Amino acid sequence: xxxxxYAWDILPQLLSALKMTVWVTLCAFVVALIIGLLLAFxxxxxxxxxxxxTKGVIEFIRNTPLLVQVFxxxxxxxxxxxxxxxxxxxxxxxxGLHYSTYLSEVYRSGIxxxxxxxxxxxxxxxxxxxxxxxxxxxxxxxPPIIPVLGNYLIVMFKETPILCAITLVEMMLTAKxxxxxxxxxxxxxxxxxILFFIISYIASLLVQRLEKRMNLQRGK
Amino acid sequence: MPDSWIDFLxxxxxxxxxxxxxxxxxxxxxxxxxxxAGLGRLSKLWIIRTLTAVYVExxxxxxxxxxxxxxxxxxxxxxxxxxKMLAAILAIGLNFGAYGSxxxRSAVxxxxxxxxxxxxxxxxxxxxxxxxxxxxxxSLRMLPPFGNQLVELIKSTSLVYFITMADLTYQAMVLRxxxxxxxTEILVLLLLMYFVIATLVxxxxxxxxxxxxxxxx
Numbered sequence: 001x002x003x004x005x006y007a008w009d010i011l012p013q014l015l016s017a018l019k020m021t022v023w024v025t026l027c028a029f030v031v032a033l034i035i036g037l038l039l040a041f042x043x044x045x046x047x048x049x050x051x052x053x054t055k056g057v058i059e060f061i062r063n064t065p066l067l068v069q070v071f072x073x074x075x076x077x078x079x080x081x082x083x084x085x086x087x088x089x090x091x092x093x094x095x096g097l098h099y100s101t102y103l104s105e106v107y108r109s110g111i112x113x114x115x116x117x118x119x120x121x122x123x124x125x126x127x128x129x130x131x132x133x134x135x136x137x138x139x140x141x142x143p144p145i146i147p148v149l150g151n152y153l154i155v156m157f158k159e160t161p162i163l164c165a166i167t168l169v170e171m172m173l174t175a176k177x178x179x180x181x182x183x184x185x186x187x188x189x190x191x192x193x194i195l196f197f198i199i200s201y202i203a204s205l206l207v208q209r210l211e212k213r214m215n216l217q218r219g220k
Numbered sequence: 221m222p223d224s225w226i227d228f229l230x231x232x233x234x235x236x237x238x239x240x241x242x243x244x245x246x247x248x249x250x251x252x253x254x255x256x257a258g259l260g261r262l263s264k265l266w267i268i269r270t271l272t273a274v275y276v277e278x279x280x281x282x283x284x285x286x287x288x289x290x291x292x293x294x295x296x297x298x299x300x301x302x303x304k305m306l307a308a309i310l311a312i313g314l315n316f317g318a319y320g321s322x323x324x325r326s327a328v329x330x331x332x333x334x335x336x337x338x339x340x341x342x343x344x345x346x347x348x349x350x351x352x353x354x355x356x357x358x359s360l361r362m363l364p365p366f367g368n369q370l371v372e373l374i375k376s377t378s379l380v381y382f383i384t385m386a387d388l389t390y391q392a393m394v395l396r397x398x399x400x401x402x403x404t405e406i407l408v409l410l411l412l413m414y415f416v417i418a419t420l421v422x423x424x425x426x427x428x429x430x431x432x433x434x435x436x437x
Contacts, residue, residue: 001298063418064411065378068389076404158283186297189290197281
């Protein structure tokens with residue numbers, strides 16, 4: 001049933017693919033953090049067309065599958081623009097863009113969590129708009145959402161196997177390749193599951209600890 | 221060769237049918253599992269609490285695609301061969317059930333303590349407490365998060381493409397293989413179809429929510 005020797009033999013390959021999985025996740029997370037913030041700003045814009053279009057785009061991206069979006073980036077964009085995108089970048093952009101719409105909501109809740117009096121105080125103290133954001137609003141809006149952002153990082157990590165569809169050689173595709181050579185699927189897929197579990201479980205414990213510590217700091 | 225993008229519609233609609241069937245049955249499984257596991261985690265018996273917690277952690281800690289591959293490609297090696305449809309429904313249902321159980325658990329915990337005390341004071345049987353007093357109140361709180369999960373579930377049915385089930389995504393990719401020059405039209409159409417399905421479902425959930433919470437919350 002379970003062949004220890006075989007499992008031991010393929011483990012190094014899977015572990016080195018795990019590095020790729022983690023790297024894609026981190027790159028995509030950075031993309032999502034930046035685009036998510038831009039989307040959150042654009043959705044709050046006073047300029048109605050911009051905020052409407054932004055909300056429409058967010059809605060569209062959130063209501064369509066990541067897999068299809070990645071296919072679109074990888075297969076369609078080269079046809080439309082004439083530039084072909086390597087699988088890695090298509091994966092990073094696809095995953096990052098998809099979750100930027102979720103993160104924009106997280107930012108929004110953080111920004112709305114700042115009491116109105118803070119805005120009024122900034123106006124009373126004659127702060128410029130940029131100063132208000134930089135030194136008053138964001139320093140109060142971002143810390144409470146850090147644990148939520150951490151949870152999304154874990155969610156994104158677990159979405160990376162989808163990227164094997166565009167031949168990005170992460171853990172899932174590596175396991176698939178091993179299976180197609182050895183015709184044994186039990187050990188590779190079980191190991192992939194175990195590796196995913198270990199990392200996301202540890203990460204979620206860390207996020208929980210962070211959350212507790214931050215609640216303590218804020219005196220809750 | 222197709223004359224226009226309309227020629228792709230019949231094939232795609234056939235795929236949409238499979239997508240909807242998979243989504244429907246896995247949503248039902250996920251709902252049932254959510255309640256069983258969510259209430260199980262609040263059980264007085266430690267063995268039930270532990271078992272449900274282990275289930276939830278395992279399914280939340282690994283990835284849906286890994287679970288699908290495991291059920292469909294790995295299980296046959298220990299003598300269990302599942303048909304594609306069953307593997308798909310099990311993977312999606314059990315995965316979303318694990319997330320859903322957290323919704324049920326927190327909604328039940330959010331019912332004010334006085335309600336529990338009142339059921340005891342009224343000498344209700346345990347199942348009466350849950351069924352007549354606690355769950356009706358908790359269910360209203362569960363609706364919005366369940367609605368979001370349902371949209372996520374519909375999106376995730378696209379993963380059955382990987383086990384070559386002829387769903388919407390699979391049909392579209394077969395079409396793309398046959399008519400490479402129409403790649404963009406096919407993929408845009410595919411995105412739009414998912415968007416329409418997901419938007420209709422989330423509108424329906426919102427309507428239901430408004431109807432049920434009218435005059436309550």
